[in-house]
Amino acid sequence: MAIKTKAGPKKIEISINGKAATVVEGTYLLNAVMDAGYNVPTLCHHKDLTPDGTCRLCLCEVEVNGKKKLVTACNYPVRDQIKVATTTDEIKKHRKNLAEMYLGRWPNVEVIQNIARLCGATDAEKYKSELTDENPKACILCGHCVRACNSFMIQDILGFAGRGIKRHLTMPFGDVDPHCVGCTSCSYVCPTGAIQITDDMNNPVDPELIRSHGMKVNAEMANLDALQNRMREVGTANIVEVMDAYDLLPVHNFKFGKHPDTHKIDSKVMKSKYFTQGAADACWLGCSMACAKAVDDFELKTGPYKGQKVVVDGPEYETAAGGSNMGGFDLDFIVEYNFYCDTYGIDTISFATTMAFVMEAFEAGIITEEYTGGKILNFGAMKETLECLHEMARGDGFGVEVGQGVRRLKEKWVKELGADPGFLQDIGMEVKGLEFSEYVSKESLAQQAGYAMAIKGPQHDEAWLIFIDMVNNQIPSFKDKAEALYYFPLFRIWFGLLGLCKIVWNDVAPADNSKYPPQEAAKIPDHVENYWKFFEGMTGIPVDEDKMLLQAERVFNLQRLMSYYLGYGTRKDDLPPLRAIGPATVEEYLSREERYDRQMKEDMGIDPEARTVEEKLSITRDYRYQQYNKVLDAAYKRRGWDENGIPTVERLKQIGIDIPEVMALLEKPEQ
Amino acid sequence: MSDIEKMKTQHRTLTEADFDLVPLNRGYADRILRIDLDKNEISTSAVTQQMKDLWIGGKGFDLWLTLPEIDRNTKWDSSNNPICFSSGPLGGTTSFPGSGKTLITTISPLTNLIIDSNVGGHFGPYLKFAGFDALTVIGKAKEDVIIFVDTVAGKITVETAPEESVDSHLAAEEFTEMYAENDIDKKNIAVVSAGRAAEHTRMGILNFSFWDWRRNAARLKQAGRGGVGTVFRNKNLKAIVIKNRNFTPAWKIEENKVARYVTPKRISLQDSVDDINEIKSIIRKWDNDPEYVIEMMQDIQDRYKHISKTAVDLLCNQTGTPKATIYHIATFYKSFSLEPKGETLIQVCLGTACHVKGAQNVMTSFERSLGIKDGGTTNDRKYSLEGVRCLGACSIAPVIKIGDEVIGSVQAKDVEKILDDYRAEKREQAEEGQVAEDSSMSRIESTGLEKIKIEQEENRARYKGALMVCTGTGCVSAKGFNIYDRLKKELVARSLENDYLVVKTGCNGFCAVGPIVVMQPQGIFYQKVSEEDITSIIDEHLLGGNVVEKLLYKDPQTEQPYTKMNEIEFFTEQQLIALRNKGLIDPENIDHYIARDGYRALAKALEMNPGSIIEEVTSSGIRGRGGGGFPAGVKWQSCKKAMEERDEISYIVCNADEGDPGAFMDRSIIETDPHSVIEGMLIAARALQSTEGYIYIRKEYPLALERLEKALQQARSRGLLGESILGTDFNFDIHIHRGAGAFVCGESTALMASMSGKAGDPRAKYIHNVEYGYRDKPTVLNNVETWANIPEIILKGADWFAEIGSGNVKDNPWAGSSGTKVFSLVGDINNTGLVEVPMGITLHDIVYRIGGGIPGGRKFKAIQTGGPSGGCIPEEMLNMEVDFDTLTEAGSMMGSGGMIVMDDHTCMVDVARYFINFLIDESCGKCTACREGLFALNAILTRITRGEGKEADLERLQELSETVAAASLCQLGGTAPNPVLTTLRYFNDEYIKHIKDKTCPAGVCTELITYSINENCTGCVICAKNCPTSAISGETKELHNINQEECIKCGICLESCKFNAVEVK
Amino acid sequence: MIVVNNKEKIEWYEGMTVQDVLDKMGYVFPLITVSVNKQLVHKEDYATYEVPDNANINVFHLAHGG
Structure with a gap:
């Protein structure tokens, strides 16, 4: 168990063999002693195990x-100002x-x-x-394997x-327990x-x-995850409240980035009231991250399975954030x-989008209500939302229309209801026909491009650059952004x-x-290195950053070319709706007026004073699209694509996929 | 036929193909599978080196495989839109986390360009293990079909599947059930399915299943984006199912030398459907809750006399508990056995009191009579014999338990008769039904307590008197229940049932003279009452008005009779707090408790603020009665602090795992006054805002368990437990966990491990239970006696309590020992029983005034306190004032309050060896110091008792003891050497005699003694008849002789000789 | 006035700690590293490390998102 307090860690002054040392509260004494340069004999201690x-x-x-x-120094947590002696006559005698x-x-x-020598024990008789067991490979009951099975894998197969x-x-x-996942941790730590x-x-x-690098990650998961993202406790949903704090949680169709009711759906509630804790929730054998959370015995309140108790997988972050996007804070x-x-x-x-x-x-x-089959679909209409879902399953009603996605609804409403196409274009959160995944990208230019340039459509798995760009301000120039839009998508595709x-x-x-x-x-360079070694251990082929990027770039370009071949995949398809890059409505502008006014003044050099909100909205819109296009240009260039977003022949040659099958994709269609 | 089987019969195979299993090489199978649903065609192709070089695998393969299938005009719903699945060269690795993804591509109905989606679940790796780096599905089926890849049979089929569900949570389970051989095989099945709405929308997903054996459910992971599920349904695919070969963990463990002592020689399977269903229903009775796996196993053990391999598998699958955990439990707790035990279990108590009173001889005698060894089972499976650590009936030692019956004061020569009686009794046994529980009790508000008290008093006043019949375990073993039944019957027969009340009380404490009947309110004390005596009590006393002389207690020395209980020294020296209601109430009637001001402390506590409850307990100075003597209030306060710091809930736990051999006060308190414990816990719960409490109680105490369960039920129906207690917003309930036979589970951290459904391995207590206890929440654990004290402290105040006992604890609970302590006084002493005395009383007063001295005028040698962790205190220290700190200074400890008096027939080396030997068996084995150290100590002590000791052994004993004490992980090991250290300190000469002279002065160590017959022999032949090995020869009225070759030194001749003719040297 | 990540400016006050800055900015993501004037600050010091006026603070967040 990790010692946790509301107050966070503090430092404590201690003395080890007369020498002063400072340690963080809760540090195990053995670590403190070893950090101070003293050697203490031990057989059951392992750096990665509790x-x-x-x-x-x-x-x-x-x-x-x-x-x-x-x-025992190994499991004694330092919590007081202690004086420590690592070797006294008494201790020597006991050892x-x-x-x-x-x-x-x-x-x-x-x-x-070795230990016997260290402790001055010579008499084996x-x-x-x-x-007495003469086997040189005998088990000495140190429990490494049992602990690894438990803490690396949450499995407890060994005991x-x-x-x-x-x-x-x-x-x-x-017998061999057939439930063993074969992670091999036990052997690694024995x-x-x-x-x-x-x-x-x-x-x-x-x-x-492979094992030596895989186990490094297992150890991190066992020892660091609880202090970092808590994937084992709450899975990907750990960031609901984080995204809210950063103004990145989609609320009401991406209008806003936070909401006062987020606390009702945050990871604390999920952990304490929904998710089963301490379970071996891995979606594939041997995965120590175990983030596939589940809600057990959930009693359904609607639909054909109403009243039944079911196991629900998730919710993952995107699903929870889909809730806030629809105003469903429950x-x-x-x-x-x-x-x-x-x-x-259904996705x-x-x-949700x-x-x-x-x-x-x-x-x-x-x-209107008439159009939706009597459903009043304001934000937060949860019952009605579920009804739409049941209609999708039944294949009748308004829900089926919803199931065609944003792009087709826009087309339909323009055609059938005479809706304003510009407005629908601005607020309809799709690119290429695929709905946005659940992050607000308004304030991160790189993420806007990461979304809209994604070959398959705006899904974050190709590039997630919000922190690097918006929060860290780490890639300020267009060149930096282009580089990130080169490296990260390729790196992610590689997986x-x-x-x-x-x-x-x-x-x-x-x-x-x-x-x-x-x-x-x-x-995370150490992790990248792990993957190179993993690849090498499997195939015998060493890789480095260049090789890895090359492997990914070939496939990346192939996919882009296939889009092109199918009639999409050019610049016009990489353009995001206004709401993805900035405020789309007066309401939205006003919700962050101070920020937008400041940006107008500082970034555009335009004085917002004495201008109407509509004017300011329009100025912001133009500015942001202009910025977006600049990023697009820079990123295309870095990727070796022409200004229309089509991979160039030179690039294909460079990366060695100028083979006939690929080149054929570039040919103009016969009319 | 099950529904699933019916569904399967509806399948029609459209096409099939056999395939060979290919070994994987460097992460690749080097083969691709393609299925065309238009043509019902299954084909494979090779992976080229170019594919691997350029496209690696996964999405790269998917795209490359898509390329030749499509043209510019291919749309998402075109027949030639392929849907491709691939893992990747690193996929399916288990020694690197996160290596199980499947990559799917197809032309999307939302975007009309290639969508790629990645997903977890087991499909991708299993596809590769089947020998396919990727799967392409093309075309459209005419009706709902499934693709089934059977790796075991090496066959791929496309089958119609009209009946199965489309919705994924059902489809995944149905197909898993359909294609798995058994429960364990379910993890080899992976199902890809969509859902009904995927058919009507463009945003359909694919669900990839994996079997979660712990939840017993198919789990789903989603390939979410871009409408891959829509394409899937558009092809009329209902599912793709893959069956993997059993994934065998590829590892082995070196053999271990001690495994042979534990591994069952014959592995037992239970194949019958009835047995399987019954075991499943036992597991279900406990809600399949893994925390209660030990309880389930106790029920299974009771029902089947063992835990079979089948039972282990069922426990594993039904509760999601790993097999290794169950196996550890099964081999850790003494209650369980992996091989079948006999119908009747005979337990011979080998606790300390019994040991010094010759239990080993009783055991030997049983072994001979039954022809089996300790731990063995007779061939006819009728009897199993087992030595147990302590049955908690030390006052009537030596004790055995046969079936459910406890028999006290057993001698080796009685064994045959006991077995004969039991066999006879069993034949004619007719069970009487228990009186139904009164469930119509009304809930009460706090003011109602007073009403019940008045009602009870009025009720009592209607009678001329009340006959209190002791039904504590000691008296019950001496037919206490028969006395009660007979008394009622006789009163009815004489129409006196409305004049005299008969009450079953818990343990009176004076176990030496049971069965006991006390006439109240006069307090007339009748002892050793037999069924036949009842008519005398009624006729002479109730009707005749004269006290029955022959049933009165007489002072063992002076022979003076005493009429009233409060005149007997055994009682006069006592002061009752924890045992305040002993002999005065029916423990099975909550109203009796309420009439004695029960639950008034709770009512008071409900009006106090939580902080002041804790302050009250702290300033009373009460220290934990379980052994360590830690101030209870300080403990509660720390718990509160931890709760506040971490914003956590807390648990209240009662330790009723009374483990110390020679101690039985906790058992007696529960049997006598269970509500006092419940009320104490309620008060703590109120102080710490806890809503859940647990009592961990030994299974060896069936009567206590029964009374506790009744008490909890009555308290619940009275509104004193559960929700809105006494009409307030306070909610609290208590649950029971039964210990399964492990001394170490009295240790707090081991107890909590056990409560969580694990073997009782302790953990280091550098972080206390008050911070991270049960379920890692702040937890207050106190023992039975401590809890029983709490209500009195709240009711009468801290000052009242603090003034009793030793020291001045008002400002510092460590500065003394306030209150009283209950001791169980057993061994070589006249007045064995349970006594409650103020702290600070001298040992001498306990032994000679209350205890009435040593029987047979023998010489006092030592008093052992504190159980196996305690030490032996010699005669010269008898004036010591007993409290927590003085005992510790003397090298012993308070422990839970066991006091075993030893006379000069006791060998102190043997006592030391006895305790160490006891603990070797009871150590959990987790830490080296305790596990190996005790084993080494035992080897040396055994050597000495055999006369093979060397002088250097004494030094080694001392040094080893110090290491075990200093280096052990928990207090079991930390105090384990105390008996060795104290005997070395106070009885060194006895060791020297064993080593140098090769003699055992007390005549105990069998290797060093001989039995012989002296001139006193009258030739009565009784010893010769009783001798189990016929080692005694001699005619009637002639001097007998013992053949030393055949003598096994069992001591039966000594026991049976009435003429002091048998000598031990 | 102090500058966070070369972009955001916030008012400085006497006794302002790193934790105060993080609270003010709403930086609650657990995978962050903080430096004050290029000096790395350890997590256990956030609550006690005082930020000087005109400091340049970098709060670096690790990437996220599957």
Whole structure:
């Protein structure tokens, strides 16, 4: 268990063997002692595992408030101003006795022989008994494997059996438990070789290389995730309240970035009232991130399965944020719409973004109650939203129209209802026909491009640059942005070529990631290196950054060319609606008037005073599209595409895919 | 036929193809699968090197495979729009997290260009393990079809599937059920499906399933974007199902030497459907809740006398508890066995009191009679024999339990008769139904407490007197219930039932003289009452007005009879707080408790603010009665602090896992006055705003358990537990966890592990339970006796309590020991039983005034306090004033309050070895110091008791003891060497005699003694008859002789000789 | 006046700590690194590290989003 307090960590002055040291409250003493340069013998400690204090060798003397006591340094959390002695005559005596007992029982195990030497224990006969085990690979009950199975994987497949002197590591009844996920962590952490891996499914060139890097991530997940993004506790939904705080949570069809009711749907509520905790929620075997959260025994309130208790997967961030986008600040609603979307086969993102668009249109009077089949679809109309979903499943009613997506609704309403196409274009959150995923991109130019340039449509999995751009202000120039729009999409695509999940790359980071300069740190270099080694361990082919980007760039260009071949995929298809790049309505402008006025003054050099909101809106609009187009130009260029967004032949040659099948895609269609 | 099987019969195969399994190489299968639904064609092609070089895999493969299928005019709903699935060369790896994605591409109905979507679930990796780097599906089926890739059979089929659900949460489960061989195989099935709405919209998704065995449900991950599900349904695909070969964990563990002691020799399977269903229903009874897996196992063990492999699998699958955890539990707790036990379990108590009174001989005798060893089962599966740590009936030691019956004062020679009686009793046994519980109780407000009290008093006043029959475990083992039943019957027979009330009370405390009947309000004390005596009580006393002389207690020394209870020294020296209601109420009637001011403290607490409740408890100075002596108020305060700091809830827990052999006060308190414990917990709950409490109680205490359950139920129906307690907004309820036979579970962290459904491994307490306890929440754990004190403290005030006992605790609870302490006084002492005395009373007063001295005029040798963690205090320290701190100074400890008096027949080396041996079995084995250290200590002590000791052993014992004490993880190990250290300190000469002279002065260590028959022998032949090995020869009226070759030193001859003719040297 | 991420300007006051700056900016994402005038500040010091006037503060957020 990690010690948590509301107040956050504080530092404590302690003394180790007479030397002063400063440690963060809750640090385990062994770490403090080793950081101070002292060596303390231990058999059961492992840097990546929660200490268990079973070998007892790391005994140290601690003085608290004048009282001395012996503690095991590995699991003693420093919480007071203590004085520590790491070796006293008494401690030496105890360590020697313990080491002698170890030696008596497992005389031929190398780690024990080393410890015995360190502790001055030489007599292997002293505690020789009928239990003495001569096997050099014998299990010494350190529990590394059991703890790794538990903390790396939340699996508990491995355990001890028996009690007291009969305690031993075994598989139940001597069988192999078929529930084992084969993560191989146990073998990795075993100090004696008592657990051996005998097969690898994928038949990699170098399984050890893969394991050694995979385990690094497992260790981070076990030790750092709880302090970082809490993927194990709440999955991707951990950022609902974060996005709200940064004004990035879509609210009311992306009009706003935050809402006073966000606390009703944030991760705290999900964790305490909905998600089952401490479960092995991995969507593939061996994934230590275990972010596939679920709500157990959820009782449905509507629809054909009303009254039934079901397991609901998620909600993930996008689904929860879809809730806020529709004005549904109620987790019961969000879980219910999540469930029905899943089982009916509906994309929660497209659904929520389309519904939010419908709601805004309803509030603007473009569609009416009559049109929606009697449903009053203001923002926050949760019951009605669910009804639309049930209509989609039944195949009748207004819901089916919603299910055609924003682009087709726009076309239809312009044609059939005479709606203002400009307004619908400004607020309809789609590019290329695909609805936006649930992040507000208004204040991040790079993210606007990341969304609108995404080959398949505005989905964040190709580029998520909001923090780097808007918050960190790390890529201020167009060139910087273009570079980010080159690197990150390619890097992210790379995962899709290998069968890998991206969140393991960036939702947990090594504790010392900040040793890299910010530009680099964003890439999480240690993790990138892990993936190179993973690839090399599997295929035998070493990769580096250039090779990795090249691999991705080929596929990236192939996909762009296929779009082009199908009649899309040029500049005109990469243009976002106004709301994705700035305020689209007076209401929106006024909600952030101070910010927009300031930008007008500072960035555009135009005095906002004495101008009407409509004027200011129009100025902002023009300015922002102009900026957007500049980014587009820079990014196309960096990618080696022409100004219309089409990959150039030179580029295709450079990256080695100027093969006939690909080149044919560039040919003009015969009329 | 199940619904699923019916669905399957509706399938019609449209096309099929066999395929070979290819080994993967460097992450690739080097093969692509293509299925054309227009032509019903299944084909494969090879992956080229160019594909791998340029497009790597995953989305790269998908796009490349799409290219030849489409033309410029291909739309999302064109027949030639392919939908492609691929994993990737790194996909399916388990030793690197996040390697299970499937990449899907198709032409999107929303965008009319290529959409790519990535998704978790098991499909992609399983597709690759089947030998396909990618799958392309093209064309459109004419009706709903599924594609089934069966890796086990090496067959791919396209089948019509008209019946199965379209909605994914059902489809995934139906197809998983349909194609899995059994529950475990479900994890090998992965299903891709869409849903009904995907048919009518452009934003359809695909759900990729994976089987979650812990939840027993198919989980879904979504390929969400761009309408891939719409395309899927447009092709009339209902599902793509893949069946993986069993994924065998590819690892092995080195064999372990001690495993053979634990692993069952015969693995038992239960194949019958009835058994499986019954086990499942037992598990369901506990809501499949993994925290209650130990409870389930107890029920299974009771029903089937063992935990079979089938049961382990069912427990695993039904509760989601890993098999290893269940196996650990099954091999950790003594209640469980992996091989079938006999119908009747005979438990021989090997607790300390029983040990010093010769329990080992009783055990040997049972072993011989049944022809099995300790832990064994007779061939006919009728009996199992097992030594247990303590049955908590130490006052009538040695004790055994046969079936549900506890029998006290057993001697080795009685064993045959006990077995015969039991066999006879079993034949004629007829069970009497218990009186139905009064469930029509009304809820009360706090003012109603007074009303109940008055009613009870009025009711009592209607009678001429009340006969209080002790039904504590001690008296019950001496037929206490029979006395009660008979008394009622006889009163009815004489139409006196309206004149005299008969009440079953809990333990009176004076167990040595049970069964006990006390006539109230006069307090006339009848002892050793038999069924036959009842007519005398009624005729002579109730009707005749004369006290029944022969049933009165007589002082063992002076033979002087006492009429009234409050004249007997055993009682006069006591001061009752925790045991305030003993002998005065029916523990099964909540109104009796209320009539004695029960729950008034709760009512008072409800009007106090939470902080002042804690202050009151703190300034009373009460220290935990469970052993450590930590001030209860300080503990509560720390809990409150942790709650506030972390904004957390708290739990209130009662430790009733009374483990110390020789101690039974907790059992007695619960049997006597269960509501006092409940009320104490309620007060703490109020102070700490807790809503859930737990009592962890030993399963070996069936009567206490029964009374506790009744008490909780009555308190609930009275509105004293549950919601809106006493009409306020205070909610609190208490649940029971039954311990399954592990001494270490009395240790607080082990107890909490056990309550969570795990083996009782303790953890380091550098972080206290008050911060991170049960379920990692702030938790207050106190023992039974502490809880029983709390209501009195609240009712009478901290000052009243603080003044009782030793020291001045008003400002510092550590400065003394306030209040009283309940001790169980057992062993070689006349007045065995339970006593409550003020702290600070001398040992001498306890032994000689209350305890009435040593029987048979033998010499006092030592008093052992604090259970196995305590020590042996010699005669010269008898004037010591007993409290927490003096005992610790003497090298012993208070523990829970067991006091075992030992006379000069006790060998102190044997006592030390006894305790260490006891703890080897009870240590959890987690930490090296305790596990290996105790084993090493035992080896040395055993050597000494066999006369093989060396002088250097004494030094080694001392040093090893110090290391075990200093280096152990929990207090079990920390205090385990105390018996060795105190005996080394106070009885060093006995060790020396064993080592140097090779003699055992007390005549205990069998290797060092011989039995012989002296001149006193009258030739009565009784010893020869009783000798189990026929080692005694001699004719009637002639001097007998013991053949030393055949003598097993069981001591039966000594027990049975009436002429002091058997000698031990 | 202090500058956050070379862009946002906020009023400085005596005794202002890094934590105060983060609160003011609404920076609640857990994966951040903070430097004050190019000096790295550790998480455990946020509440006590005082920011001097005219400081240049960089609050660097790691990427996010699957």
